[in-house]
Amino acid sequence: MKRGILPSFAFGVLLLAGVLLFVSTSSMRQEAERLATELTHVKDSVAVLLQMVDSLKVHTPGxxxxxxxxxxxxxxxxxxxxxxxxxxxxxxxxxxxxxxxxxxxxxxxxxxxxxxxxxxxxxxxxxxxxxxxxxxxxxxxxxxxxxxxxxxxxxxxxxVGYEFIHIITPTREPVTNQQWKVGK
Ligand code: HEC
The missing domain is CATH 1.20.120 (Four Helix Bundle (Hemerythrin (Met), subunit A))
Known part of the structure; x- marks a missing residue:
């Protein structure tokens, strides 16, 4: 009788290990799937950000x-x-x-x-x-x-090699719709 206990105990341990392995691999698979979905979201966000950077480049004054x-x-x-x-x-x-x-x-x-x-x-x-x-x-x-x-x-x-852009004191008002002197 005593001899029979050991194999069935070993069998029980093996079974438990198998179940645990199955549970852990399936939860790992779930985790991997979750990560993959998150990665797709991150990729989408990066693509949107890159588009925004491109449009900013176009709109930023030089x-x-x-x-x-x-x-x-x-x-x-x-x-x-x-x-x-x-x-x-x-x-x-x-x-x-x-x-x-x-x-x-x-x-x-x-x-x-x-x-x-x-x-x-x-x-x-x-x-x-x-x-x-x-x-x-x-x-x-x-x-x-x-x-x-x-x-x-x-x-x-x-x-910087732009000597042809030479700024002088202005000889005429840059706009005619603004008053320079104080008061109305
Ligand atoms: C640190 C260098 C630097 C300083 C200081 C600087 N400029 Fe310029 N400026 C440039 C460069 C470079 C350009 C050409 C920019 C370009 O088109 O890429 C330029 C271009 C210009 C132009 C031509 C813009 C056009 O499209 O017709 C004007 C006008 C001008 N500068 C005025 C000024 C005035 C006024 C000041 C001083 C208050 C000044 N800059 C100071 C570097 C400078």
Missing amino acids: LGEYMSTISLHTAKLWFAGQAANWKLATYELDELEETIEAAEALHARKNDIDISAVLQSVRQTQLPMIQQAIDKKSLRAFEQAYRQTLAACNGCHQT
Whole structure:
């Protein structure tokens, strides 16, 4: 009788192991299926994100577009200063600063020159000089700082091989639908 117990015990253990193996492989299969479904979802999401990145590339202004905006604010800034409209001058200077900052984020390189680094230097060196002149309400200091800023603009254009883009103090208002002097 004692001899009969051992094989049936062994058989019981084997059976239990078999059942456990079956249960665990089927739950592994379920887990694998779940992971596969999740992976498909992730792949779909990545495809959507890539499409969004592509459309952002199309809609993001390039350096040339930012430069046109920079140029417009620079021109308006001159007339605000000439009219001693210091609030407008501050506003245009802020807009100029913001646009330069946005252009910096493009991390453009031209002729091996890090455009962002040079733009940042203009933003942190020449523009504060204009702000100081505005704060002092000094037209003389304003004109001086303004000319130094233009020298920085043209200095970069020259360095990166765009010397044919030469910025000057404007000779005419950039728009005719805006008043420069203070008051109505
Ligand atoms: C760090 C270098 C750099 C600085 C500083 C810089 N520019 Fe430029 N600018 C460029 C480059 C590069 C281009 C050509 C961009 C392109 O089209 O790819 C350009 C183009 C331009 C253009 C031509 C845009 C067009 O489509 O007609 C104008 C206008 C301009 N810049 C004005 C300015 C003014 C104003 C400043 C100063 C307030 C300035 N830039 C400062 C690098 C610079």
